[in-house]
Amino acid sequence: MCGIAGIFHCGTIKPVDPQRVQAMCDALAHRGPDGHGVWTAPGVGLGHRRLSIIDLAGSPQPMHSADDRHVISFNGEVYNFKELRRELEAEGAQFNTHGDTEVILAAYQRWGTDCVGRLNGMFVFAIYDKAQRTLFLARDRFGVKPLYTAMLSDGSIAFASELKGLLAHPLLRREVDPQAVEDYMAWGYVPDHRSILKGVGKLPAGHWQLLRHDTPPAAPQQYWDLSFAERRKGKVADLEAELLHHLGQAVSSRMVADVPLGAFLSGGVDSSSVVALMAEQSREPVRTCSIGFDVAAVDETGYAARVAELFGTNHQSRRVSADQFDAIDQLATMFDEPFADASALPTWRVCQLARESVTVALSGDGADEAFAGYRRQVFHHREEQARRLLPAPLRRSVIGPLGRVWPKADWAPRPLRFKSTLQALAASGAEGYARALGTVPPEVRATLYADGFLRELGDYRAEQPFVALMEGAPARSGLDAAQYADCKFWLPGDILTKVDRTSMAVSLEAREPLLDHRLVEFAATLPEGLRVKGVQGKWLLKKAMERYLPQDILYRPKQGFVTPIAQWLRGPLAAQARGVATGSTVAATGWFDKAQLARMAESHIAGRSDHSRLLWQLIMLDKSLGRLGVST
Structure with missing residues (x-):
């Protein structure tokens, strides 16, 4: 795992200052403390920070191909590099190292841009071709x-690899994109199709881009997409066996490392499944770690301990105080862009614990997206069934107005909280799911923004790209489209961003076996009834793991990391909650109605309502803007 950085001139060829590339790499030192390198030539510069995982001494970067035509800077792991190496050697390729970096170089030389479709792994890389003068x-x-x-x-x-690498370049313009602010307020993070800064983008997942010195930048090209358009047929027992085969392959391929390796273990279905399969394939006890809290209601270490005992793992567990609010400044620095998923705090803590004994840790991320494990997906599946029964005019003219006047009732038992369900049923499936995934709904955001900011946004609303993504999904049902959007929008923007930044902050490589593309492609073909059965998500995955895990691990309600933000904002962070309306960077932007922010803060602090997610988003936005040193 590493960090990469570089500069490439399009439309002209100018010298590249190696000191600029070095400064960009230095900003990423946490991603690669074991080595660094910079290479420049007319019009191009590549930089690298290395965290040594495989071929510890033999694969320095930037790396040159054997014929010196190509140069690569690479971040990630290619899990099938040994198989690709054997194939390339059979076709005449020769190798001087034992790692995956040189295999990528040889694959590009042999197959060109098609090489990416052959790579099974997590990666970002830049390859410069000295002959063609392309990047x-x-x-x-x-x-x-x-x-x-x-x-x-x-x-x-x-x-x-991170925005802070670009921020080290003196020519980067630091001007906030208003649409990114709208996106952030809707989702709690800046999605992959945008960046908080104007002029900054993100190479989309599943894409490549070829740059030339003599032409303007070409648009990224998609090389892979996930399809839910087909349905696998067969007996449940056969599909279960096929699933276990994919799971076993995914886990074993990610257990290759020349450094200590372990796993995160929360005691939930996904991480427990990964640990079970690791234990089955390991001669030594698996190293596992878990974080618990000093609040019994949100502490899961007991479940993790049971799984650790069941598989004889070398287990580390640590309880931390739920009051981690003193770490939010460090969190803002980690993410650069505003990021308001509060589970980043405990995720960072478990990464810190893991790094004390291992350099690589396997996680359980990805199963909820692939197998429909989120409660919102199960609800959406049932709402889609209701939409098919209720005529659209009835939903718009009766259910819609009822949803607008129904009280929010955060205090009520969950079965009595009808407002969000009514609002979702009145909308299309895509609009309803966007509302379920979002943090601050559009009608609330409209009351927060100042008139000038609303004029600047014009007709744009954050839900529009998401709805378009769902409506254009290669899918056969509403559940398919929801899972597709989760994989393409929520997963890279929130979950994977969280894990990448918190693990890399402590120089830990996190691997996600449940995101092996062969496994996810298989899951996307499962009939809906094998993903969601009644109110149970991830049904086939849980059934397949019954041979490994006890019932109360498999079928207990999903917990996840919980952070007591609402209490913080009524206690130690109350002053910061009030401050977003007065004297903060956010207040100075003029984007928000200060009086409305002040009313929401006081209502929350007094306990009359729960605006914790909104206030937390504003605080994290404020801290991010302060660190970016942006102009507004």
Whole structure:
């Protein structure tokens, strides 16, 4: 696992200052503390920070091909590199190292841009062709590894694994994109199709881009997409066996490392499944770690301990205080862009614990997206059934107005909270699911923005790209489309961003076996009834794992990391909650109605309502803007 950075001139060839590339790499030192390198030539510069995982001493970067025609800077892991190496050797390729970096170089020389379709892994890389004078950029299928790009005033494109790498370049313009603010307020993160800064983009997941010195930048090209359009047929027992085969392959391929390796273990279905399969394939006890909280209601370490005992793992567990609010400044620095998923705090803590004993940790991320494990997906599936029964005019004219006047009732038992369900049923399936996934609904955002900011946004609303994504999904049902959108929108923007930044902050490589593309492609073909049965999501996955895991691990309600933000904002962070309306960077932007922000803060602090998610988003936005040093 590493960090990469570089500069490439489009439309002209100018010298590249190696000190600029070095400064960009230095900003990414946490991603690669074990080595660094910079290579420049007329019009191009590549930089690298290395975290040694495979071939510890033999694969320094940037790396040159054997014939010196190509140069690569690579971040990630290619899990099938040994198989590809054997194939390439059979066709005459020769290798001087034992790692995956040289295999990518040889694959590009043999297959050109088609090489990315042969790579099974998580990766971002840049390959410069000295003969053709082109730069090839590529990103893995799901966007596990990030790549930021920016067109600069001198005609060059700068790229880096994190935004802080670009911020080290003196020509980067630091002006906020208003549409990114709208996106962030809707979702709690800036999605992959945008960046918080104007002129900065992200290479989309499953895409490559070929840049030339003599032409303007070409648009990224998609090389992979996930399809839910087909349905697998067969007996449940056969599909279950096929699923276990894919799971076993995914886990075993990610257990290759020349450094200590372990796993995160929360005690939930996904991480427990990964640990079970690791234990089955390992001669030594698997190293596992879990984080618990000093609040019994949100502490899952007991379940993790049971799984650890069941498989005889070398288990580390640590309880931390739920009051981690003193770490939010460090969190803002980690993410660069505003990021309001509060589970980033405990995720960072478990990464810190893991790094004390291992350099690589396998996680359970990805199963919920692939197998329909989120409660919102199960609800959406049932809502779609209701939409088919209720005529659209009835939903718009009766259910819609009822949803608008129904009280929010956060205090009520969950079965009595009808407002969001009524609002979702009144909308189309895509609009309803966007509402379920979002953090601040459009009607609330409209009351927060100042008139001038609303004029600047014009007709744009954050839900529009998401709805378009769902409506254009290769899918046969509403559940298919929801899962597709989760994989393409939520997964890279929230989940994978969270894991990448928090793990890389402590120089830990996190691997996601449940995002093996062969496994996810298989899951996408499962009949809906094998994904959701009644109110149970991930049905076939849980059934397949019954031979490994006890019932109360498999079928207990999904917990996830919980952070007591609502309490913080009524206690130690109350002053910061009030501050978003007065004296903060956010208040100075003029984007928001200060009086409305003040009313919401006071209502929350007094306990009359729960505006914790909104206030947390505003606080994290404020801290991010302060660190970016942006102009507004």
